Amino acid sequence: MKRRDTLKAIALGTLSGTALLTAACNTNADDSKNSVPATGSGPDRMQEEAAHEAQLKAMPDFFTPHEMATITVLADIIIPKDDVSGSATDAKVPEFIGFIVKEMTYYQTPLRGGLKWLDNYALKQYQKAFIALTQQQQITIIDAIAYPEKAASNMQQGVSFFNLIRNLTVTAFYTSEMGVKDLGYVGNQPNEWKGVPADVLAQYQLAYSEQELKICI
Amino acid sequence: MGDVQIKVQPTQYDAVIVGSGAGGGMAAYMLSKAGLKVALIEAGPMYDPAKNITQLKNPWDSVRRGASTRFRPFGDFDASYWGWQIDGEPYTKAEGTEWDWWRARMVGGRTNHWGRISLRFGPKDFKRRSIDGLGDDWPIGYEDIKPYYDRIDRIIGVFGSNEGLENDPDGIFLPPPKPRLHELMIKKAATGVGIPVIPSRLSILTQPLQEATTQRGKCFYCSQCNRGCMVYGDFSASSVLVKPALATGKVDVFTNAMAREVITNSEGLATGISYVSKDDLQEYQVNGRVVILAASACESARLLLNSKSKRHPNGLANSSDVVGRYLHDSTGAAMGGVLPQLFGRKRYNEDGVGGMHIYTPWWLDNKKLNFPRGYHIEYWGGMSQPSYGFGFDMQNLNGKYVVNGQQKPAGGYGASLKEDVRFFYGASVGMAGRGEAIPRKDNYCEIDPNVVDQYGIPVLRFHVKWSDYEIQQAKHMKETFAEIMHNMGAVITWGNSDGPENNYGLESPGKIIHEAGTVRMGNDPKTSALNKFNQAHDCKNLFVVDGGPFVSQADKNITWTILALSMRASEYIIDQMKQRNL
Numbered sequence: 001m002k003r004r005d006t007l008k009a010i011a012l013g014t015l016s017g018t019a020l021l022t023a024a025c026n027t028n029a030d031d032s033k034n035s036v037p038a039t040g041s042g043p044d045r046m047q048e049e050a051a052h053e054a055q056l057k058a059m060p061d062f063f064t065p066h067e068m069a070t071i072t073v074l075a076d077i078i079i080p081k082d083d084v085s086g087s088a089t090d091a092k093v094p095e096f097i098g099f100i101v102k103e104m105t106y107y108q109t110p111l112r113g114g115l116k117w118l119d120n121y122a123l124k125q126y127q128k129a130f131i132a133l134t135q136q137q138q139i140t141i142i143d144a145i146a147y148p149e150k151a152a153s154n155m156q157q158g159v160s161f162f163n164l165i166r167n168l169t170v171t172a173f174y175t176s177e178m179g180v181k182d183l184g185y186v187g188n189q190p191n192e193w194k195g196v197p198a199d200v201l202a203q204y205q206l207a208y209s210e211q212e213l214k215i216c217i
Numbered sequence: 218m219g220d221v222q223i224k225v226q227p228t229q230y231d232a233v234i235v236g237s238g239a240g241g242g243m244a245a246y247m248l249s250k251a252g253l254k255v256a257l258i259e260a261g262p263m264y265d266p267a268k269n270i271t272q273l274k275n276p277w278d279s280v281r282r283g284a285s286t287r288f289r290p291f292g293d294f295d296a297s298y299w300g301w302q303i304d305g306e307p308y309t310k311a312e313g314t315e316w317d318w319w320r321a322r323m324v325g326g327r328t329n330h331w332g333r334i335s336l337r338f339g340p341k342d343f344k345r346r347s348i349d350g351l352g353d354d355w356p357i358g359y360e361d362i363k364p365y366y367d368r369i370d371r372i373i374g375v376f377g378s379n380e381g382l383e384n385d386p387d388g389i390f391l392p393p394p395k396p397r398l399h400e401l402m403i404k405k406a407a408t409g410v411g412i413p414v415i416p417s418r419l420s421i422l423t424q425p426l427q428e429a430t431t432q433r434g435k436c437f438y439c440s441q442c443n444r445g446c447m448v449y450g451d452f453s454a455s456s457v458l459v460k461p462a463l464a465t466g467k468v469d470v471f472t473n474a475m476a477r478e479v480i481t482n483s484e485g486l487a488t489g490i491s492y493v494s495k496d497d498l499q500e501y502q503v504n505g506r507v508v509i510l511a512a513s514a515c516e517s518a519r520l521l522l523n524s525k526s527k528r529h530p531n532g533l534a535n536s537s538d539v540v541g542r543y544l545h546d547s548t549g550a551a552m553g554g555v556l557p558q559l560f561g562r563k564r565y566n567e568d569g570v571g572g573m574h575i576y577t578p579w580w581l582d583n584k585k586l587n588f589p590r591g592y593h594i595e596y597w598g599g600m601s602q603p604s605y606g607f608g609f610d611m612q613n614l615n616g617k618y619v620v621n622g623q624q625k626p627a628g629g630y631g632a633s634l635k636e637d638v639r640f641f642y643g644a645s646v647g648m649a650g651r652g653e654a655i656p657r658k659d660n661y662c663e664i665d666p667n668v669v670d671q672y673g674i675p676v677l678r679f680h681v682k683w684s685d686y687e688i689q690q691a692k693h694m695k696e697t698f699a700e701i702m703h704n705m706g707a708v709i710t711w712g713n714s715d716g717p718e719n720n721y722g723l724e725s726p727g728k729i730i731h732e733a734g735t736v737r738m739g740n741d742p743k744t745s746a747l748n749k750f751n752q753a754h755d756c757k758n759l760f761v762v763d764g765g766p767f768v769s770q771a772d773k774n775i776t777w778t779i780l781a782l783s784m785r786a787s788e789y790i791i792d793q794m795k796q797r798n799l
Contacts, residue, residue: 043278044269046262046298046323049288050326082632084639096282147628148612163612170608174638175276175283180603182635183642184564188273188438188602195395195567200563206401215378216268216416217264217392217423 040156062101062108067115069095069131071165077142078169087172096172097165107164114161121158222489225502228469230256232790233490233505235476235520238326238396238784242462243455246430247787249467253794256503256799257459258492259469260512261298261322262790264329264455266284266445271296272446273439275377276604281603290319292604296329296445296453297321300583305486305671309678316662316679318515319417322370324472325455326513327730328776330443333451334595335375335774337366339384342351345769351674351686355768356740356749359386365781371778374426374433377418385578391423393574394438397567398574399556399598399646405784406705407577412594412697417576418778420452431461440601441570446774451571471503475672478524479759482500485528487759491589492670497560507790507799508712510736511783513788514764515544515662518735521746521761522664526765534736534746534753542665543656543734544681547770548592549724550691553647554713556598556705557618561640568599592772594697608638611724613710643657646707650694653772654668654687656734660726681726691723731775737763751786762786 009188045053050146065069074098075088087095099106108129119139124138145158146166147149173179195216201207237361245257266272271294276282281294290300294424299322301661306504308318312400313316321327340359347354352406363386370389393416394402406416421436433456434448442451449456462468473495480502491503510517518541519607570594579591587749616627625633695715702709715722739745742754751766753759762783764775793799 041278042280043271043274043294046288048304049286050319052286052288056280078630079635081303082635084635089304100281100284103286104284129541142630146630147626149616149627163610163628166611166628166634167609170283170611170638171605174603174608175605177275179275180276182601183639185600185602185642186564187566187568187600188275188304188439188441189566191566191568193394193438196401196567197563197565198400200398200565202403203403203563204398204558206398206405208395208401215392216395217374 020032025163054100056102059102061098063098063112066129066131067112068094068098070129073138075130075142075169077138078166085178091173091176091178093169093176094173097168100168107168110132110161110164114164115155117157118162122160218358218499219288221278221500222705223500224294225504225678226256228256228718230252230469230505231794232256232507233503234258234509234511235490236260236280236326236511236516236763237459237470237515238454239326239779240526240764241509242325242328242458243780243783244509244511244518244762244787245462245468246458247784248790249465249600251423251791253467253791255462255467255468256505257462257471258476258503259324259472260475260488260495261324261428261473263470264298264325265322265460266296266329266449266612267447268452269296269445270447271444272441274444276602281605282781284606290785291443294444296443297327298323307668307670309665309668311678311680314680314682315725315727316681316734317725318581318677318679319727319730320513320516322529323455324459324470325453325525328452329445331776332595332773332774333442334572334576335418335420335452336593336771337386337776338362338771338773338786339382339386341768342773345590346627349583351589352769353656353739353744354626356738356745361749361780362781362785364642365784366777369780369784372421372430373420373457374429375418375420375777376401376423377583377734378416378418379726380657382414382578388418390418391426392742393417394423394570395663396574397558397569397599398562400573400596401562402556402558402705403596403646403648403701404575407701408699410657410700412577412701414575414577417573419570420506421571422450422569423570428434430457431464432714433457437541438568438570440568440571446447459488471501474501475674476520477674479510479533479673481502481524481526481528481533481756483528485526485756487533487756493674498672501753506794507760509755509760509762511547511761512733514732514767515677517765518544518662519764521736522795523675529755532756534759536755537746538549539737539744540746541735542658542661543737543768544654544660544662544679544732545770546726546736547597547731547774548652548654548683548687548694549649549729549730549770550694550710550712550715551647551649551723552679552695552702552722553645554702554707554709554711555614555641556646556707557644558706559644560618561621562643564599568602570717586693588686588693588718589655590653590686590690590772590786592650592694594648594650594694596648598646605799611641611730613636646702646705648701649730650691650698651731651772652687652690652694653770655727656737656769657684662735679727683720683723683726687725695721731764731770731771733775734765735769736761737768738766739768750789751782754787760786760790
């Protein structure tokens with residue numbers, strides 16, 4: 001079924017939930033023609049914000065290539081590939097961070113300064129920039145700033161920076177297609193809510209009341 | 218060149234309506250269905266949730282992953298065009314006072330993104346002065362408005378349950394959805410300490426609506442009502458009122474039209490509206506037999522105050538000097554945390570409808586409390602779509618709990634961090650109170666004598682402060698929330714470190730976006746701007762049908778009552794026109 005027809009069927013209330021899910025899953029490339037904007041296209045924009053976004057996209061990169069390379073190494077340390085999903089770079093996390101600082105300009109100084117702090121610390125410890133260190137050396141530094149409650153008091157600036165880059169990396173990864181799948185979020189699609197699944201109710205020793213079963217859809 | 222001309226639209230309308238939200242949309246629908254010729258003036262562009270789509274988008278479809286901007290302060294997929302600030306349209310605040318003003322500029326206004334919480338006022342809500350001596354009684358009672366609530370339930374649709382509660386009247390409800398998992402836990406915990414929890418009442422179609430105003434679809438449970446619904450499964454004025462009004466062929470809609478003044482003649486009667494077009498910056502005028510303002514409580518007050526003439530030297534409909542006064546918002550305070558029993562929970566689709574499936578209506582007796590009026594409680598939590606900000610500050614969470622059998626230090630990185638994010642997902646829970654403030658004469662908006670917007674229209678200056686009544690109410694909310702949270706075994710992570718220094722977490726006025734009271738109705742022309750049919754005492758062919766006419770706003774979200782009053786005023790207008798009184 002074409003996506004638009006699916007939605008029309010929902011509109012008319014003629015399609016059941018299971019049919020919906022099947023229909024929604026079985027769309028193929030041909031169906032994208034003449035349909036309502038498909039998943040993947042951008043959201044509705046009013047005139048002023050479309051102009052704002054065009055302006056953002058035309059802006060030159062904020063980060064230098066060296067800074068971007070460092071962000072990439074850090075992002076993959078924070079979110080590496082594992083059994084469930086890929087790495088931060090697989091999910092284009094560095095690109096997101098490179099973009100978002102153009103709009104959220106308040107991140108620019110803490111990130112630039114934090115990267116500089118990191119390189120300066122690496123230089124003092126190992127006489128090299130952070131990205132030029134061995135993996136072992138990089139992890140030694142990260143271990144000194146990744147655990148706020150264990151970190152030495154003279155490492156607090158590094159801790160603050162790592163908290164920030166961890167926030168941006170985690171949020172960028174788990175709002176990407178790969179990350180949402182990793183998380184197991186299965187909503188954002190036509191559905192019928194029939195209540196909490198029976199096995200889950202049993203797990204938590206909960207049950208719907210007679211009144212709820214009587215009045216609820 | 219160099220001439221400034223006002224272009225007068227050639228059609229003489231029966232009604233000129235300013236604003237296309239709940240009040241204006243309903244008036245346009247009612248009047249056009251009655252065969253009247255209507256001009257609908259809207260300060261923003263055309264908007265139709267079936268065409269202007271943010272619904273069912275994924276977070277990665279947004280360049281900022283759903284984060285908010287000044288264009289969309291409630292997130293990148295929220296349907297409202299603009300919000301707390303609009304480029305080129307400032308407002309000001311008197312020193313030491315607060316008011317945050319949300320303005321949506323689009324057909325349908327704020328109804329495109331609202332919470333769909335559709336609560337009838339109860340009998341007591343119209344007669345509060347008689348009960349507690351504060352504020353004023355309305356010139357109408359529940360019996361006057363009940364037939365309109367009934368009709369709105371039928372043609373717009375609302376789900377809920379008939380509970381037989383004295384001040385939370387029964388309605389004509391569609392079946393409500395079953396509670397989600399965290400909602401069952403909330404219900405158990407709250408009812409365990411004597412706080413009632415009942416199905417929520419939202420204007421979302423869980424079943425087809427027989428008497429719908431237009432062809433509408435059933436809810437398909439994506440939980441995204443704030444994005445607008447492409448099958449019209451929820452109520453927005455754009456889809457449910459303006460669309461069928463336009464289909465009558467009786468309505469001309471003027472978009473991007475910023476109303477400047479209500480024009481009056483030498484007898485003091487309204488003749489039309491002057492506006493500036495945002496498209497060509499030219500000045501226009503639309504004339505009609507009646508003028509209906511529905512631009513929002515504050516924007517309508519601004520229009521009236523900016524419409525000074527010889528006959529109306531203090532602004533139109535303002536011989537009482539109450540226009541702009543009695544401005545009030547709902548009170549609001551919130552608390553949130555995590556439910557450890559939900560860590561590592563099983564995944565399934567629990568989107569449900571857009572918003573809560575349960576809520577708590579006001580349940581206490583104010584005689585035993587140190588504040589007047591009540592509040593209702595809204596709830597949220599569970600496995601929602603991740604968006605910008607998701608996973609922030611894991612270092613504040615992951616050191617505190619055993620994750621899959623392992624106690625780890627706070628912070629971290631790597632595969633272990635990914636495990637933590639998955640483990641904590643879907644365990645959040647929160648609640649917020651929405652309460653009734655006392656409308657006061659000295660809380661007001663007025664024209665700022667020094668400031669104009671980019672169209673040269675003088676702007677509003679706000680003077681609003683909470684009183685001890687509202688602050689004590691917020692304190693009570695927080696104590697209640699903490700009790701529920703503790704009883705359900707939740708760990709409070711925010712909203713519990715309040716005290717007198719921050720008014721116990723009471724949101725600043727305006728933040729709940731329930732502006733009302735600025736053009737209030739009453740029987741006495743000396744203390745009110747409108748009569749009980751939303752008609753100006755000073756100008757019989759001028760009506761106001763937004764939140765402005767409210768004498769008080771209960772602890773009930775005001776949209777359902779705006780709709781009912783606008784429907785009632787529209788029928789009054791039709792009747793008065795038939796009788797040649799208008």
